[in-house]
Amino acid sequence: MPDALLSVRGLTAGYGAAPVLQEVDLEVAPGSIAAVVGANGAGKTTLLRALCGVVGATAGEVRMDGTDLRGVRTQDMVRHGIAHVPEGRGVITELTVEENLRLGHSWRRDKADGRKATAEVFELFEPLARRRKSAGHQLSGGERQMLAVGRALVARPRLLLLDEPSLGLAPKVTAQIMALLRRLRDDTGLTVLLVEQNVRSALSIADTGVVLSLGRVVAATDAATLAADEDLRHTYLGF
Amino acid sequence: MAYLRTHTLPRHLLLAVLAALLLLLLTYLLPPYRNYQLATAGAYVCATAGLTVLVGLTGQLSLGHGALMATGAYAYALVSDKLVDGGTTGIPLLVVSLVAAILATMVVGFVLGLAGARLHGPYLAGLTLTLVIVVPAITTTFAGTLGGDQGLSVTVDPPPVGLGAAFPFERWQAWITLTAAILTVFVLANVVHGRPGRQMRAIRDDEVAARLSGIDVARTKVGAFVLSAATAGLGGGLLAVLTQSVAPGAFSLTFSLFLLMAVVIGGLGSLAGAVWGAILIVVLPDLADSLAEAMPVSSNLAERLDGNLAIGVFGLIVIGVMLAVPGGIQGLLVALVRRLRGRRPAASGPADVGPAGPAAPGPGVDADRPDASGPSGPEPAADPARPRTPSSGSPSTTTE
Numbered sequence: 251m252p253d254a255l256l257s258v259r260g261l262t263a264g265y266g267a268a269p270v271l272q273e274v275d276l277e278v279a280p281g282s283i284a285a286v287v288g289a290n291g292a293g294k295t296t297l298l299r300a301l302c303g304v305v306g307a308t309a310g311e312v313r314m315d316g317t318d319l320r321g322v323r324t325q326d327m328v329r330h331g332i333a334h335v336p337e338g339r340g341v342i343t344e345l346t347v348e349e350n351l352r353l354g355h356s357w358r359r360d361k362a363d364g365r366k367a368t369a370e371v372f373e374l375f376e377p378l379a380r381r382r383k384s385a386g387h388q389l390s391g392g393e394r395q396m397l398a399v400g401r402a403l404v405a406r407p408r409l410l411l412l413d414e415p416s417l418g419l420a421p422k423v424t425a426q427i428m429a430l431l432r433r434l435r436d437d438t439g440l441t442v443l444l445v446e447q448n449v450r451s452a453l454s455i456a457d458t459g460v461v462l463s464l465g466r467v468v469a470a471t472d473a474a475t476l477a478a479d480e481d482l483r484h485t486y487l488g489f
Numbered sequence: 490m491a492y493l494r495t496h497t498l499p500r501h502l503l504l505a506v507l508a509a510l511l512l513l514l515l516t517y518l519l520p521p522y523r524n525y526q527l528a529t530a531g532a533y534v535c536a537t538a539g540l541t542v543l544v545g546l547t548g549q550l551s552l553g554h555g556a557l558m559a560t561g562a563y564a565y566a567l568v569s570d571k572l573v574d575g576g577t578t579g580i581p582l583l584v585v586s587l588v589a590a591i592l593a594t595m596v597v598g599f600v601l602g603l604a605g606a607r608l609h610g611p612y613l614a615g616l617t618l619t620l621v622i623v624v625p626a627i628t629t630t631f632a633g634t635l636g637g638d639q640g641l642s643v644t645v646d647p648p649p650v651g652l653g654a655a656f657p658f659e660r661w662q663a664w665i666t667l668t669a670a671i672l673t674v675f676v677l678a679n680v681v682h683g684r685p686g687r688q689m690r691a692i693r694d695d696e697v698a699a700r701l702s703g704i705d706v707a708r709t710k711v712g713a714f715v716l717s718a719a720t721a722g723l724g725g726g727l728l729a730v731l732t733q734s735v736a737p738g739a740f741s742l743t744f745s746l747f748l749l750m751a752v753v754i755g756g757l758g759s760l761a762g763a764v765w766g767a768i769l770i771v772v773l774p775d776l777a778d779s780l781a782e783a784m785p786v787s788s789n790l791a792e793r794l795d796g797n798l799a800i801g802v803f804g805l806i807v808i809g810v811m812l813a814v815p816g817g818i819q820g821l822l823v824a825l826v827r828r829l830r831g832r833r834p835a836a837s838g839p840a841d842v843g844p845a846g847p848a849a850p851g852p853g854v855d856a857d858r859p860d861a862s863g864p865s866g867p868e869p870a871a872d873p874a875r876p877r878t879p880s881s882g883s884p885s886t887t888t889e
Contacts, residue, residue, distance in 0.1 A: 304697055328703035340698025342691045349687050356684050357703030401702065 253316075255280040255441045256301075256409055261310035263300035264465075269308060270296040272465045278409070278458070283435050283442040285456035285473060287449045287487060292462040294445040295337050298411050301443075302327045302334045314409065328357060333407035337414055339398035343387035347378055347397055350386060354401035364404060371400035374430070392423035399427070403434075409441045410434075416448040424448065428455045449487050453477040461486050497682045505675045512671075516663045524659040525731070526771050531666030532727035533767035535673045537752050538760050539720030542677055544749070545758025546686060547713040548693035549605050553617030555745030557594050557718050559624050561725025562735040564593035566641040567634070569729075573644050582646060583665065583730070590726030591719045598718020602711035621745045625737040640736025643729045666727045673720050674760050680716065681760065689713055743800060750807045756817030765818040773806075774799035 254277035264270035270293045278284045286294050299305040301312055303324045312319040314330050322330060333354075342350055351371060355364035372379035375396040381389065389397060395415055402410055412431075416424040432455040434440045446452035453459050459476035461469040463486045469476065476482065493500040516524055540554050551557075569586035577585065601620070605613045628635040635641065648661035680686055688709050691699040700706050729735050751770045756762025777799035781791055814821045 302701060304700070324697075324700040325703050325705045327701070334701045336698055336701055340695050340701065342694045342698065344690055344694060345687060352684070353687055353691050353699075353702050353704070356688060405703065 253280075254278055255315055256443065257313045258301070259311045259313075261297075261300060261307055261312065263296060263305050263307040263310075265296075265305065270305075270465050271300060273310065274462075274465075274467055276460060276467065276470070278441055278443050280408075280441050281435060281439040282457040283431060283444060283455055284458045284460065285452040286443065286445045286460045286462055287447070287452055287476075288462035289486065290447070291464075293465040294447075294462055295413055296465075297462065298334060298336075298413050298443070298445055301411060302332065325357075328405045328407070331408035332411065333402035333405045333409070334411040335398045335402050335413060335415065337417075339394050341386040341389070341394045341397050341401075344385060346383050346385055347389070347393075348382045350397055350401050351404050354404040355406075358405070363406075367404040367406055371403055374403070374434075375400055391418050392420070392426070395419060395423075395427055399430075407440070409443065412442065412444045414446060414448075415444070416446060416451060424451055428452075431455055449483075450477075498679060501675055501678045501682075505671050509667075509671055512663075512667045516660045516667075521657050521659040524657065524663045526775075528659065528663040528666045528731055529728075530767045530771045531663065531670040532724050532731060533748075533751075533770050534670040534724075534764055535666075535727060536721045536724035536748055537755070537763040537766045537770075538670075538674050538677050539717035539724075540748055541752045541755070541758055541760065541763040541766075542681060542689070543713050543717035544752060546681065546689040546693060547710055549710060549714065550610060550614040551601075551617045551714075551717070552614050552742075552745055552749060553601070553620035554717075554721050554748045555740040555742070556617070556620040556624050557597060557721035558725030558728065558744075559735075559737070559740035560597050561590035561594045561722030562729040562740070563628075563635060563641070563725075564722065565590040565726035565729040566643045566735045569643060570641070579646050579649060582644075587669070587723060587726045590729075591722045594718045594722025594725065595715050598715045598721075599711065601718070602714025605714050606707040606710040618742070618745075621740070621742050624740055628737040636736075638737065640734055640738075643733045643735060645730050645733050662731055665730060669723055669727055673723060674764070677716075677720070678760055685709070685712065747800075747803065750803050754803075754806055754810050754817055756819030759817065759819040761822075762817050762819035769803075773803060777802045 256276070256278040258274055258276040261274040261276075262269050262272055274293075274297060276284075276286075276297075286297060288294055296305055300307050301319075303319070303322060307320075314332060317330060319327070319330065327334065342353065345353065348368075351368045352364070355367060358364050372382065377393055378396050378400060381393060386394065386397065399410075399412070399415070410431075415427050415431075419427070428451050431442055431444070435442060444452055444456065453473045453476060456473040459469075459471065459473040460467055461476065461482065468486060469479075469482055493503065512527075515527065519527060536554055536558055540551065543549050543551055565586045568589035569582055572582050572585060601617065604616055608616060625638070628640070629637050645662075647658060648656045652661070688699065688704050691702065691704060692706050692709055696706055725740075728739065732739070747770050748766075751766030752763055753766075754762075754769060755764065755766030780802075781794040781798045784791070784794075786794070810817055816824070
């Protein structure tokens, strides 16, 4: 296995006194898709938030391509190549599709490349291109998810963090989003860390899988093995 | 027209020039007292336009804009006094003092903004409220410099001789404040429609998402406060020019609430709405007073109503507007104009529609869209927080 793009060691984080995450270890290889699965309250969202500094970590270390991310502010994560599509997507509902995308690269100095990245996103998500002047609140759930992913992509990240992209979407739409992630990984070498309750569809596109339970990693292996392990599924994932 | 739709800067410039010409004409048509009222509205526009950007776009509630205006007014009085002593007169006196008013208020706004970036909603409102309440105390404490309850008097030079000896002073005042108002709205319109405006709205909508998109939330919030303070300071300085005096009584808590209510009634987040609001602050007390006089009430009651009725009327209008037209006056006008044009509910504001025409909702991944039936739905409610074009200039531009 090549050096990990993202490596997490002993990460402990939470809200207030009781830690939600306890000593989480995690590695994501460049150009791979890692799926973090687990039941409600397992700490999946907290993990992504702790990686981006939205939730403060009390112990442990997060390295992105060797760089220690401790003390890096949330708004600077994107400058380290990390784009995070938050839970609930974080589409700015009163801005148009185009404005949301411009927001995604507004921190960059290279305006021309920002426009190019936007054009690429419109190519990737054809339905978004048709609705570029629509306000965020006029979009469907699937379109919002596309927009959220698109806004993350215009920042040209090396690592894409996705929090429950399937939430509230029709199975067909979920499948489209998952297929697209797989295509991005294959075509551009994008590294993806995906948090999902929808275990089947997440593991179907992932290279590696991590099972979180009550804030601890209980299994970490390749996705196919995880999907085939009936005991694990019964114990931690409930199906 | 297509060029103006896609290029905001030339469009705003054109609107500003049109507004200037129209207002210039107006100052020649109006009698002196009406010109004075117009001038007052111009001063208020500076403050309300900055306030609507702060409250409407970044979602930072300020109840203390009256205090910021007071800061500007006192700074104007103090600096112009020194300048007069030094022999400065005419337009340099005016401009330098106004710049001083803006800078002084920006400093106060910066400090408030630093606190504001850490406080949310009611806590920030409380902090700014405190500021308004301490204004009289400060002026009393430093009575030697600030003149206590009596305040300070301000020297305002007559119109330049080049305009002729008979040039009315009120028209000159109107020129001063309206120039400032147009400049303020022009600058703010470009801020609102550009990158900072998008970032502000993103922060109000979803702070975490904004930060994850690389936006420095604290810096943007402080920036918005400083910008808003600058325009409030300018408005305050202009009020000093108009009344030729500065006193704490002019910047009461009621006045601060008036500003906020005016912005809400005009249409929160809309610069055109801020213009409507400023006009209301000038016109409404007048109307309320005439109303009180016309009412068949005892002289005792009429005396008590005098001056207070306006507050009541303002409050009632706010409640009415909130219930009936949350988009305020501007939201209502935009909806009316669209209906008159018989336009289908386009994806967004009329001026935002690109050359390709209204975006047709395509098939695509919208199986779960609630209104998948197509564009036959009702008019989307005018969003109060989105400053719609046609806006930004003067009331006259709302019909485009």
